[in-house]
Amino acid sequence: MTTPDPDGLLAEQLLRLTRRVHRIQKRHLEQHELGITPAQSRLLRTLAHFGDPPRMADLAAYLEVVPRAVTTLVDGLEASGRVRRVPDPANRRVIRIELTDEGRSTLGVLRGARRAAAQEILAPLTGEQREALGGLLDTLVGTEHTHARHC
Amino acid sequence: MTTPDPDGLLAEQLLRLTRRVHRIQKRHLEQHELGITPAQSRLLRTLAHFGDPPRMADLAAYLEVVPRAVTTLVDGLEASGRVRRVPDPANRRVIRIELTDEGRSTLGVLRGARRAAAQEILAPLTGEQREALGGLLDTLVGTEHTHARHC
DNA sequence: TATTGTTATACTCTATAACTATA
DNA sequence: TATAGTTATAGAGTATAACAATA
Numbered sequence: 104m105t106t107p108d109p110d111g112l113l114a115e116q117l118l119r120l121t122r123r124v125h126r127i128q129k130r131h132l133e134q135h136e137l138g139i140t141p142a143q144s145r146l147l148r149t150l151a152h153f154g155d156p157p158r159m160a161d162l163a164a165y166l167e168v169v170p171r172a173v174t175t176l177v178d179g180l181e182a183s184g185r186v187r188r189v190p191d192p193a194n195r196r197v198i199r200i201e202l203t204d205e206g207r208s209t210l211g212v213l214r215g216a217r218r219a220a221a222q223e224i225l226a227p228l229t230g231e232q233r234e235a236l237g238g239l240l241d242t243l244v245g246t247e248h249t250h251a252r253h254c
Numbered sequence: 255m256t257t258p259d260p261d262g263l264l265a266e267q268l269l270r271l272t273r274r275v276h277r278i279q280k281r282h283l284e285q286h287e288l289g290i291t292p293a294q295s296r297l298l299r300t301l302a303h304f305g306d307p308p309r310m311a312d313l314a315a316y317l318e319v320v321p322r323a324v325t326t327l328v329d330g331l332e333a334s335g336r337v338r339r340v341p342d343p344a345n346r347r348v349i350r351i352e353l354t355d356e357g358r359s360t361l362g363v364l365r366g367a368r369r370a371a372a373q374e375i376l377a378p379l380t381g382e383q384r385e386a387l388g389g390l391l392d393t394l395v396g397t398e399h400t401h402a403r404h405c
Numbered sequence: 406t407a408t409t410g411t412t413a414t415a416c417t418c419t420a421t422a423a424c425t426a427t428a
Numbered sequence: 429t430a431t432a433g434t435t436a437t438a439g440a441g442t443a444t445a446a447c448a449a450t451a
Contacts, residue, residue: 110372111365113384114275116391117375118296121272122318123395124265129440142441145269159410167273172442174411196409196450214262221261224268227393233264239387240267242378244274280417293418310433323419325434347427347432 124224131220135212138183144213146176147185147202151210156189156199185209275375282371286363289334295364297327298336298353302361307340307350336360 128141139147149165150157159177163170177200180186185206191197202210225233279292290298300316301308310328314321328351331337336357342348353361376384 108365108369109388110376110384111368113376113388113391114279114368114372115299116388116395117271117275118279119318119395120268120391121275124268124272126318128265128269140440148266160408167270167277168441169443170410171412171444175441194409194451198410214259217262217265218259221259221265224394225261225264228390232390232393233261235386236390237260237264237267239379239383239390240264240271242383243375244267244270291417311431319418320420321433322421322435326418345428345432349433 120224124220127220127223128217131216131223135216137209137212139185139209139213140179143176143179144217146173147180147206147210147213148217150186150200150202150206156201158191158197158199162200180206271375275371278371278374279368282367282374283364286367288360288363290336290360290364291330294327294330295368297324298331298357298361298364299368301337301351301353301357307352309342309348309350313351331357 125141128144132139132141132144146162146166149162152165153161157165159170159173162177163173166173177186177188181188183205185203187201187203189199189201191199225236228236276292279295283290283292283295297313297317300313303316304312308316310321310324313328314324317324328337328339332339334356336354338352338354340350340352342350376387379387
């Protein structure tokens with residue numbers, strides 16, 4: 104029983120790959136016993152992409168989640184001393200999130216773990232194929248912060 | 255601050271795409287008001303891939319989840335009349351999952367929704383690029399049921 | 406009045422562990 | 429004893445809605 108729907112099949116494969124990425128990422132994180140969840144790890148990595156400490160809202164936009172979701176993640180990272188909430192003197196509604204030294208050190212471990220996870224997932228592909236995949240994903244999601252918000 | 259880690263970046267993009275797929279899929283499902291969740295929808299589609307009604311364990315293996323996860327999904331689908339639990343006469347421990355007419359009808363709507371979601375996600379790609387992406391994903395996750403179980 | 410982040414709440418997805426009934 | 433599926437439980441992730449403080 105074959106599905107005569109190439110785009111749908113593609114979506115199916117994407118979902119399957121998705122799940123695999125999650126599983127492998129989770130396992131690699133657990134191996135390092137950092138006590139950090141995948142979403143926290145992503146937030147931490149995101150933090151490194153901003154030159155200056157971003158606001159909660161910036162993080163939410165970049166991560167493509169609702170601001171409320173960021174609160175929980177920052178709570179966890181702050182509790183483990185990896186991140187610091189700093190009130191913005193210019194606008195007292197705003198809170199900026201700073202990496203601590205602890206956070207930076209975690210980030211180093213995280214990068215290693217992510218690289219290992221990525222290589223495990225991408226093992227079946229040649230360097231050339233990885234490049235091609237990277238280009239296609241780039242077209243799909245964009246490397247820069249150009250993404251749709253919630254409609 | 256650029257990451258000098260192409261594979262890691264690729265993983266990042268994959269995760270981002272992943273989230274987008276989930277969000278878009280969820281929205282499309284909600285539009286149809288089928289009262290069906292993404293995971294249920296995936297199970298239903300999976301069902302159509304098996305020639306004969308599969309066992310719970312078959313579904314778990316194919317979906318790459320723990321058997322317990324399938325129970326909940328089938329519970330939901332059975333409650334909405336889309337699926338039927340049929341005891342296997344040859345082995346009374348085994349339960350086979352059958353699509354009902356209702357389930358088949360849902361499946362038709364689902365295919366349309368999935369196609370729409372896929373096209374929304376893949377919009378930035380040309381037909382040729384989609385084909386290339388399909389090939390790469392195929393290499394990564396395999397189209398056929400060759401996948402790792404939990405180690 | 407609009408913006409920023411939060412408290413409160415709920416739902417989906419999935420996991421582990423222990424149990425039941427078969428085999 | 430091993431297998432198939434379940435009950436019980438927990439935790440991650442994310443959403444919506446209502447609210448407080450600030451602009």
